[in-house]
Amino acid sequence: MTPPKAPDPTRRSERSRQAILTATRELLFEVGYARLTIEAIAARAGVGKQTIYRWWSSKGAVMFDSLLDMSRAEGAELPDTGDVEADLRTVLRAIVDEFNDPVLDGVTRALNTEIQNDPQLSADMRDRLLGPQLEATKDRLRAAQAVGQLAPDLDLSVAVELLFGPPFHRWLLRTAPLTHEYADTIVTMAVRAMRAAPR
Amino acid sequence: MTPPKAPDPTRRSERSRQAILTATRELLFEVGYARLTIEAIAARAGVGKQTIYRWWSSKGAVMFDSLLDMSRAEGAELPDTGDVEADLRTVLRAIVDEFNDPVLDGVTRALNTEIQNDPQLSADMRDRLLGPQLEATKDRLRAAQAVGQLAPDLDLSVAVELLFGPPFHRWLLRTAPLTHEYADTIVTMAVRAMRAAPR
DNA sequence: ATGTCAAGACGAGACGTTCCGACTCGTCAT
DNA sequence: ATGACGAGTCGGAACGTCTCGTCTTGACAT
Helix, strand or coil: CCCCCCCCHHHCCHHHHHHHHHHHHHHHHHHCCCCCCHHHHHHHHCCCHHHHHHHCCCHHHHHHHHHHHHCCCCCCCCCCCCCHHHHHHHHHHHHHHHHHCHHHHHHHHHHHHHHHCCHHHHHHHHHHHHHHHHHHHHHHHHHHHHCCCCCCCCCHHHHHHHHHHHHHHHHHHCCCCCCHHHHHHHHHHHHHHHHCCCC | CCCCCCCCHHHCCHHHHHHHHHHHHHHHHHHCCCCCCHHHHHHHHCCCHHHHHHHCCCHHHHHHHHHHHHCCCCCCCCCCCCCHHHHHHHHHHHHHHHHHCHHHHHHHHHHHHHHCCCHHHHHHHHHHHHHHHHHHHHHHHHHHHHCCCCCCCCCHHHHHHHHHHHHHHHHHHCCCCCCHHHHHHHHHHHHHHHHCCCC
């Protein structure tokens, strides 16, 4: 029983790594995730297929890393004007805009698709991409709690889902258009629910 | 320019149709959607591949029809005990249970996946599978409005998303476990938001 | 310090496999 | 006789494994 002997990360070529992530991103935007192939990535990056298979377990993992690499150093902090409701409106409107952007829409749907049958990728997404965003939102809500704008015993995990769940639902199932007005309505109603005690 | 001459539906073999839908369902449960192939369906159903390609446009379409065929005659009516909040708790708990059922979880995720890159299938899903469920919920909320339990000018489309969005978000992104207690919390908070006027 | 050398990652691409979707048969029911 | 049917063939795309020969790197000997 020989374990498949893991490669040595210290000898990894940073040059190839970057070329792969860049090529993936380019192809993702050019042809979309469905028509993205490992062979095309390797060709574009000027890299052997084995180099991709050596370091990534799946097409989804490569995409995830390439997106993570791109979104590095994105400020994960929410505005704080002192008015939670106004700040949340800003955030929700920004999210709606992202959902309406064709490129981001496509990439996000692809990521979402891939997550469904890859638990490892799902965990990575939750911890490294989605997590920070949700935590930043919780931080802002906590600050609002501290100044009495929200119920002191509000469950923050539930709170963020109350905010992000509805637009997510509408976007993913395409039940209706996502507008700024809609974002504002959700914030109004969610904040109303979050002002009183949870039970 | 010869149009691809549509097949004649009146001569369609009901026997083959059922065999295909059944085989698809079986394979879906056995190997999951990702490893489901048209060739395997044809083999299992004792049918030529062309018979599948003749009547369905994609793997997703076959799956959708097979699920629709299964879920026929499912009562799409909500309980009405006179207490909206209690009735919604019942509904949300049932949804949580469905999400926690391994088979339904798998099928729903597969359907969800397929929707992301097939607009036609997405529309079918919205109109024929999801729509009735959402409409039934809206009906119940309308009745509650009529007896003054909810704000009279509440936007019902927003309302259903406020209820279903959060658990959907939690389930799809696997951010936390889905429990009955969680369902109850969501209902409590959503109803609180729905009691006052929307703005 | 400098030279030698084995380990292992690398680019390139051949290979066998799976599955797709179009197509071709001969059969069968209407 | 028409046209859907079961069965299966076919070229093509992409997969994931593999085998080359090359290049880099660190350990060791001189």
